[in-house]
Every structure is written in C-alpha cells, then in structure tokens.
Amino acid sequence: MYSHALVEKRAKGPIVVTASVVGATGYTGAVLTDILSSHPDVRLQALTSKSYAGDRVCDVFPHLRVSGVYTQYSAEAVGGSDVAFVCYPHAESHAVVAQLLDEGCRVIDLSADFRLKDPEAYALWYGFDHPRKDLVREAVFGLPEKYRAQLPGARLVANPGCYPTGAILAVLPVASDIDASGLVIDSKSGVSGAGRNPSAKTHFCAVEGDFRAYNEVGHRHTSEMIQEVSGAAGHAVTISFTPHLLPVDRGILTTMYFRPLRGLVGDQAWTQKYRDFYAGEPFVEVCDAVPALSEVAYTNYCRLAVREDPAAGLVKVFSVIDNLVKGASGQAVQNMNCMFGFPEDAGLQRKV
DSSP states (O other): OHHHHHHHHHHHSOOOEEEEEESTTSHHHHHHHHHHHTOTTEEEEEEEOSSSTTSBHHHHOGGGOOOOBOBOOOHHHHTTOSEEEEOOOTTTSHHHHHHHHHTTOEEEEOSSTTTOSOTTHHHHHHSSOOSOHHHHHHOEEOOHHHHGGGSTTOSEEEOOOHHHHHHHHHHGGGGGGEEEEEEEEEEEEOGGGGOSSOOTTTSHHHHTTOOEEOSOSOOTTHHHHHHHHHHHHTSOOOEEEEEEEOSSSSOEEEEEEEEETTOOOOHHHHHHHHHHHTTTOTTEEEOSSOOOGGGTTTSSOEEEEEEEETTTTEEEEEEEEOTTIIIIIHHHHHHHHHHHTOOTTTTOSSOO
C-alpha cells in the first residue's frame, strides 16, 4: 500500500508530503501549524478557518512566524494534500473526514468522531448517531505506543483525546495486573484543554487562584479509556475517572490507582516493568521521581512514575503530558511520521 510507494519515492530522493490543517486557528490547529511549518519532510498546503478566513497567519498568531493566509474550508482547497489534519469539534468532523478521504487524502482526525470502535457508542457518549459506521470500523486509534504497526497502512487515524493519552500510557504495562475492582483515574488539566473560546468556567477570572473538579461522573473521555484498557487487559475493566481544572495554561497530571491481582512487589519491580514495556519508545520516559508538569511542557513527552501504597494495598501510577502536544497536535504529527515512514521524532525535537 502506501509504504511501498514511499519506498519508491525515497529511492529517488527526499520525501516531501503536502499537509493541510482544517480548523487551523484553535489551540490544536495553531500548535499543528507551528510543528508542521518546521517539519523537514512537510510542505503546508492549506490552513482553513471559519473565523479568520482572509487573515494572515502572522497577524492572528504573531509568534508562529508562518507566511500564508487562512482560507475557508473547501474540498478543492484541501484536496490533493497527502495528509489532512481535521481539528473540528466532535459531531462536526465526520462529514469533512469522509469528504477528504473521497478526495484521496489520508486523514488524521483530532476530534472524537472516530476514536470509539463501536459505532453504537457514539449515541451514548456523544449524543449522535454516527452516519459512517464503515469509517469508524476502519479508523486506527492513533496511540503509536500501542498501534504503531497499523499506522503505515492507515487511511484514517483517530487521534486520542488528551486525558486518555496520559491515562492509557499509565495503564498499558499493568493492564493484566488489575484486580476486579478496576481503576480510579484522577486527572488535572490546564485550561487550554477546554479550547480557545472562553466560557464562564474557563475565563481567566474564573480559574485564577481556584481549583475544581468538573464532569465528575460520565466524562466522555472515559469511553476511550475503557475501550483501550479493556482491550489491553483482554476483559472488561471498570474505570472511575474524575477530571479537574488547574489554574495553568497547559499540561495534564494523571494519578491512576489500582489493586494488583498478585499483590505488591515493590516500587523497583513496578518501575522495571514499565521500563521494559516502554524500552525504545522515543516519547515515553519512566522516572524514579514523580514527574511535574514543567518537565514536559511544550514537548511531546510523557513521563511516568510508579509508587506502592502498602497500607492501602494499592499501586499508584503518575503520568504527565502537555495536553496540546502529546495530548493532541504533537501526537498527531507522531502518527503522521509513522504513516509516511519518517523518523518518529521528525519535527518534534524542539519545544512547541
């Protein structure tokens, strides 16, 4: 499939793919534009925006220093791109994704519209009946640490949510060690996770100096966690997930609690289990000390640490990511690199 064509091209010289960003003026779209503009193997084709069509990129985001003008979305403007990144909200993305696939683009979707493998689950978790069940079944869940082998042949990649990325990476090495009581996952996110448009709850005056939980039961991202953790464990795993809003601009710190099936074995043994599982992974770092948000800010890294709580008979796993990079745009570029056979860290070595 695609990989054979890339091998042919590579024999003739450096590969350059054309990339477009649909919905380029939200937080994830802006970070994507920044990464792609300096990617050694990418040429930007179209940056679309509903609100800023006709405006120059450098006027809307002076820090990007990217030449070009935002345009209204059309299949003609984006069609012909080797890859299109779609950054629309859930329930708005699937029609555009289907159209671009018909145009011959490969698509990385940053919405939730193709993350769940059961088409019927969208009515329960997202409140709409999915009209493209065929594409739901075709989509590859874009967590390279688990699905890397499926990415080179993928037409459609569903980029994971930010909370699920930090949580799933924390769980994968121990998915088979979790007892029947399941998981408790507690996450704290920076305000940028709510998107660029401010609301009464995310305005600076509402979050500065405060700290609160929200969507305390039934947060939509729980569905991705259940799907991926249960798949890794080989049986259904119950998950209780609580998100919190931190008065910071970016980053997610997740603490995951579980009772191990075979009892406690010591911090060192758990840490080694994680190091063995993630050996060779370019963007997962297993640490001795519990990591802080500042250690991953503006990078595509996830940092993890494990601690036993002998008095409670629990294991705690801590993960930190930047919600806009590893939790969204950086992971999308990591997926693209896997899809097209580029070095996995291409375009992701610097802070963004």
